[in-house]
Amino acid sequence: MQETPLCLRVGHFLPYSMSDLNTTNFTNPSTFILLGIPGLEAAHIWISIPFCAMYSIAVLGNFTILFIVKREPSLHGPMYYFLCMLAVTDLVMSTSTLPKMLSIFWFSSREISFSTCLTQMYFVHSFSGMESGILVAMAFDRYVAICHPLRHSTILTNSVVAKIILAVVLRSGILALPYPFLARQWPYCRTNITPHFFCGHIAVVKLACADISISSYYGLFDLLSEIGMDVFFIAVSYTLILRAIFRLPTKDARLKTFGTCISHICAISALYIPDFFSSLLCRFGHNVPLHFLVLIASVYQLVLPVLHPIIYGLRTKQIRGRLLQLFTHKET
Template sequence: MSDSNTTDFKNPSTFILLGIPGLEAAHVWISIPFCTMYAIAILGNLTILFIVKMEPSLHGSMYYFLCMLAGTDLVLSTSILPKTLSIFWFNFREIDFSACFIQMYFIHCFAVIESGIFVAMALDRYVAICNPLRYSTILTNPVVAKIGLAVVLRGIMLILPYPFLGTRWPYCRTNIIPHSYCEHIAVVKLACADISLSSYYGLFVAFLVRGLDMIFIALSYTQILRAIFSLPTKDARLKTFGTCSSHLCVILAFYIPGLFSFLTHRFGHNVPLHFHILIANMYLLVPPMLNPIIYGVRTNQIRDRLTKMMLKIVDWL
């Protein structure tokens, strides 16, 4: 394995991922919380998918969006963690040139899809709380399918230029990526060419996706909060507000670290590199871990079904 950063090569066949630069001695210890979060994410999201599939009463728009979120979280966390753990545990830092851009595409594509699902779920909550009598007629199964398809196609099409442009830049400076996975800007910065097109397109996608999605979510929850405070009883207000506040916590856990990581790559030159890389990993691991807990355990129907399933397992044992 070569860690050379010399300039006597062009378009290397492999890149070298450093993991978390500056914290190499602590990689094994860092892997423990990372692996724990990944295990919770896998178990939790698979449980959500299983329960919704097995329970006919959960076959509705809210739970379909929840299943889309669970599937997206499984792909998103699996896109980074196996390779990251191989760096931490076995010092396997090399990643094939093509595999790096494939990983880049999956990470950013499913991050955009997840953002779109949050918008769809905010729409679902808005209709359920602000127009409850029309909920079943507005969010029918065909409408939910069209929203889901639009969210997926948006992610696929918007991120397609990332690897398309990135693989066409010449790489002749270094093949060392100071990151634990192939993040878009971290990779294209290694090119010995003017990468303005990739950089500007990345900015465009970030502000188009995260900016517009956050605005739409903020508008939806503003209307939801207005509807909550107009409810006749205090108990009803507290119950509905508790559900919405937990949803907002998950949304903020996804957007805030993501925006921090994105802006730090471009403007945060004074931010310690190890802190930046840790946050970049947290933003792809914490939401997949939290989503099944908050959206699943706090949802009465899923919690009741999970309790019944656990009781059956205990009786069988």
């Protein structure tokens, strides 16, 4: 999906000693070195505490969503199928990066093999794209539920939902496929140290001693074709939704109908607002400390997987009720 929100240039980080820099010519380095959060190495152990706690909450929360939807037949509907897909995406996104981050913080295990780095790169970009696509699918579900409530079950059948999920997976998987291949083709003859805690595409290819215009152009194309299209379709869906809501006869009916969209609007805001903010920082925040940019990047990897279960768990009456019922049964 989006490019890693970092305006990194080789030479902006020197927390390693010069002896750690690999300046020998190599075409495909056997390993890369991840610095974690450059400039804050002394605080890594303290930073790891909230990161570990949030990762635990993300895993527990998303597995809880999957468990509740699977166990409760009344939740076997389009919106909850999309929510389960979002939970799976969050689990893969966070698990593909956070364990390595914690190993850097706890054990100074900074090395990552080149092939593992490329695999991680693919998972990060493909699943971040899926996350955006699922939010579009949820927006379509809200549009059908509000604008065509009597036809909701006939329009969004299980077959249609499965096709939508498959389309989201294929789109993101195919569009992310060039990233590792582009990164593999460049010669890396300056350094194999990247000032990050995971292998983002731009963070890696900026280490190449070659013209990486193709990588940059493809990143822009991917950004416009995924995020641009997704934001457009979400905007169209909510324009139609709001038009239908304002046509309702009473204020209570309008508020109640709009309330069914609050969880989805919160999820959209949690994804796109930090993305927009980080893009502005990359382009105009030339004096922003590098460690702050890296921390902003962690929003995509950790904060969203934590927020989604909280947003949908607290705002969705059926999930909240089922969760309370499970705890009540355990207590009795």
